[in-house]
Amino acid sequence: MIQxxxxxxxxxxxxxxxxxxxxxDAAADADADVAVVAAPGGSVADEGxxxxxxxxxxxxxxxxxxxxxxxxxxVFGVGNQQADWLIIxxxxxxxxxRRGEPFVGRAGQLLDEMLRAAGQAREQVYIANVxxxxxxxxxxPEAGEASACRSYLERQIALLKPKIILxxxxxxxxxxxxxxxxxxxxxxxxxxLGDIPLVVTFHLAYLLRSPRQxxxxxxxxxxxxxxxxxxxx
Ligand code: URA
Numbered sequence: 001m002i003q004x005x006x007x008x009x010x011x012x013x014x015x016x017x018x019x020x021x022x023x024x025d026a027a028a029d030a031d032a033d034v035a036v037v038a039a040p041g042g043s044v045a046d047e048g049x050x051x052x053x054x055x056x057x058x059x060x061x062x063x064x065x066x067x068x069x070x071x072x073x074x075v076f077g078v079g080n081q082q083a084d085w086l087i088i089x090x091x092x093x094x095x096x097x098r099r100g101e102p103f104v105g106r107a108g109q110l111l112d113e114m115l116r117a118a119g120q121a122r123e124q125v126y127i128a129n130v131x132x133x134x135x136x137x138x139x140x141p142e143a144g145e146a147s148a149c150r151s152y153l154e155r156q157i158a159l160l161k162p163k164i165i166l167x168x169x170x171x172x173x174x175x176x177x178x179x180x181x182x183x184x185x186x187x188x189x190x191x192x193l194g195d196i197p198l199v200v201t202f203h204l205a206y207l208l209r210s211p212r213q214x215x216x217x218x219x220x221x222x223x224x225x226x227x228x229x230x231x232x233x
Contacts, residue, residue: 047155052081055155059132064148067133073100077128077156084228085120086162087111088153090171090203091131091141102127107204111168118221126160128153130175146175157196163228165196166220169203187220190232197232199224 050058060074075092078101087103095105103111112122131141131149157165167173170183176198177191186200201220207213226232 047151065145071133072097074132079126083126084163085125086165087127088172089129089168092134097134164224165198167200173200197227
């Protein structure tokens with residue numbers, strides 16, 4: 001991900017992180033586009049170093065893509081930071097943008113019901129989206145927006161170390177798995193994101209429009225439950 005050195009320093013400063021810059025570079029690069037910041041010992045200051053609260057602060061200060069201009073607030077994610085289950089959707093909608101929480105409203109109610117059926121209360125799992133900001137008019141996320149946001153989600157996954165990821169909907173599944181295979185072909189089998197098992201299910205708006213498909217989403221949840229229980233590999 002690329003952002004200006006100036007932006008990066010501003011948000012690292014807001015996180016209370018010292019930014020170390022070699023003297024010779026300090027004056028010259030104030031407006032240069034750089035991908036990383038050199039840190040003491042030659043390591044790289046990136047999301048890979050951040051804890052939950054630093055990551056949350058970084059997300060709320062993010063200006064990596066144009067969506068920051070139209071958001072009401074960022075939607076970081078919610079839930080149990082020791083959760084076995086990580087639910088990943090596409091992006092905040094209008095209600096999520098207003099409330100700062102993913103999967104609220106009708107889709108959220110359906111998700112809560114599905115999780116309850118799988119023996120998981122909303123508070124037990126962790127819920128996040130591929131994008132932390134709402135795309136205007138609920139349009140699909142653009143590839144550049146998803147890649148700008150990706151390292152935030154990757155850090156959430158690394159901090160959480162879930163036993164299962166449930167990718168909800170086409171955009172979440174295709175973005176996470178970096179494929180353009182249709183969701184109908186992605187569901188019903190076990191995928192992996194690194195060493196973390198991942199199950200794909202339908203978008204909740206689709207399930208609300210096509211309630212008959214709910215039985216298939218139940219199969220997806222059963223697969224996820226089997227994985228967590230060690231009955232599927
Ligand atoms: N609400 C979200 O937060 N994400 C989705 O993908 C759908 C609804």
